Amino acid sequence: MVVLSQPPALEHCSLIKTCKPTCVFTGIPVIDLRDPEAKTLIVKACEEYGFFKLTNHGVPMEFMTRLEAEALSFFNLPQSDKDKATPFGYGSNKIGPNGDVGWIEYLLVNTNPQLTSLKTLSENFCSYAVNDYILAVKRLAFEVVEIMADGLEIEPRNVLSRLLRDEKSDSCFRLNHYPPCPQLQALSGRNLIGFGEHTDPQIISILRSNNTSGLQICLRDRTWVSVPPDQTSFFISVGDALQVMSNGRLRSVRHRVLTDSMQSRVSMIYFGGPPMSEKIVALPCLMAKGEESLYKEFTWWEYKTCAYNSRLGANRLGLFEKTANASL
Ligand SMILES: C=C1C[C@]23C[C@@]1(O)CC[C@H]2[C@@]12CC[C@H](O)[C@@](C)(C(=O)O1)[C@H]2[C@@H]3C(=O)O
Numbered sequence: 001m002v003v004l005s006q007p008p009a010l011e012h013c014s015l016i017k018t019c020k021p022t023c024v025f026t027g028i029p030v031i032d033l034r035d036p037e038a039k040t041l042i043v044k045a046c047e048e049y050g051f052f053k054l055t056n057h058g059v060p061m062e063f064m065t066r067l068e069a070e071a072l073s074f075f076n077l078p079q080s081d082k083d084k085a086t087p088f089g090y091g092s093n094k095i096g097p098n099g100d101v102g103w104i105e106y107l108l109v110n111t112n113p114q115l116t117s118l119k120t121l122s123e124n125f126c127s128y129a130v131n132d133y134i135l136a137v138k139r140l141a142f143e144v145v146e147i148m149a150d151g152l153e154i155e156p157r158n159v160l161s162r163l164l165r166d167e168k169s170d171s172c173f174r175l176n177h178y179p180p181c182p183q184l185q186a187l188s189g190r191n192l193i194g195f196g197e198h199t200d201p202q203i204i205s206i207l208r209s210n211n212t213s214g215l216q217i218c219l220r221d222r223t224w225v226s227v228p229p230d231q232t233s234f235f236i237s238v239g240d241a242l243q244v245m246s247n248g249r250l251r252s253v254r255h256r257v258l259t260d261s262m263q264s265r266v267s268m269i270y271f272g273g274p275p276m277s278e279k280i281v282a283l284p285c286l287m288a289k290g291e292e293s294l295y296k297e298f299t300w301w302e303y304k305t306c307a308y309n310s311r312l313g314a315n316r317l318g319l320f321e322k323t324a325n326a327s328l
C-alpha cells in the first residue's frame, strides 16, 4: 500500500457526506475508435454527457503501465525528495492558487516542447516513459477531434486539431496520485475529496487511470455517478473551450474524484488546449442561420487567466455568457 510520507491532516481536506452510496453508472458511452459509426457516436456522447470511454485506441498498453510504474516510484520517494520537484510541477494537497485542497499529490507540466518543464520532468523524474506516452496520447487527441469534426460535419476536418497541433498550443499533462485513506472506514457515509468538482477549461481531456475507482461525473439531472475504472481504455472529456466553439452543443462535463479508503489511484491526463492568442468563438460552420453566439468573444489567454483567478468548482463559463450567470 502506498501512503503519503507526510499525510495531510484530514480536517484540512474536504469531507463530503453522500446521503446514499453514489451509483456505479453503467450508461457511460463506450466507443470503439475503429467503429465506422464512431464519428456519430462521439458527437452523441459529447452532446449528452460531455464524456465517453474510448476503446481500441491503438496506444500500446506498455506505454501506460511503464509511466504508471515510474510515477509510483516517484510518488513513493520521501516527501523531502518530492518537494525538490516543486519547481518542476510537483504539488500536494493544494490544487491551483486559490485555496482549493484535495487528498492528492501530482506533477503538472506544460507539454509545449519549447518550454522547459516537460524536458526537466523527463530528465529528472520519469525518463523516457513520459515522452513516449505524451506523444502517443497527443496523436490520439488529434485523431479524436478530427473524427469529432467529421461527426459534426464541419470542414476542414482539422479545424479543432490544428489548435492542438500548433507548436504554441497551450496543452498540459498531469500525473495525479490519490493515496488511500484508511481512516475513512471509521467515518461511514462520508467521502474524502481527492479532486473537487470542476470542468476542465481546455478543448479536450484524455484520461487514463489504474483500476482504482473514484472518478465521478455529474449528469444533466445533476446526479453524481461513479465511473467504473478501466485501465486499458481512455476516458475523454469535453472542456469549456469546446463547449464555446460548439456554441453549447457539446457540453463540458463536471467531474470530481473521491478517495478510496484502501487503494491508491493513479491517473494521467493530457489537456489539449489552443494557443494563448487564439480567439475562442463559436465555429461559424456549426451555427444555424440566424443563430446567436451564446458567449462573448475571448482569447484562450483571457479564459485561462480567469480560470486561474477562480476557485476550482466555479462556473467559469458563466462569466462569458451573453446573459451573465457567474458564480466564482
Ligand atoms: C483551482 C484551480 C486549479 C486549476 C486552475 C484553477 O484555478 C481552476 C481550474 C483548475 C484546472 C482543472 C483542470 C486541470 O486539472 C488544470 C490543470 C486546469 O487547466 O484547470 C487545473 C488547474 C490547476 O490545477 O492548476
Ligand SMILES: O=C(O)CCC(=O)C(=O)O
Pocket: 174, 176, 195, 200, 207, 209, 215, 255, 256, 257, 267, 269
Ligand atoms: O484524476 C482524475 O481521475 C481526474 C483529475 C482531474 O479531473 C483533473 O486533473 O483535472
Ligand SMILES: [Fe+2]
Pocket: 198, 199, 200, 255
Ligand atoms: Fe478535470
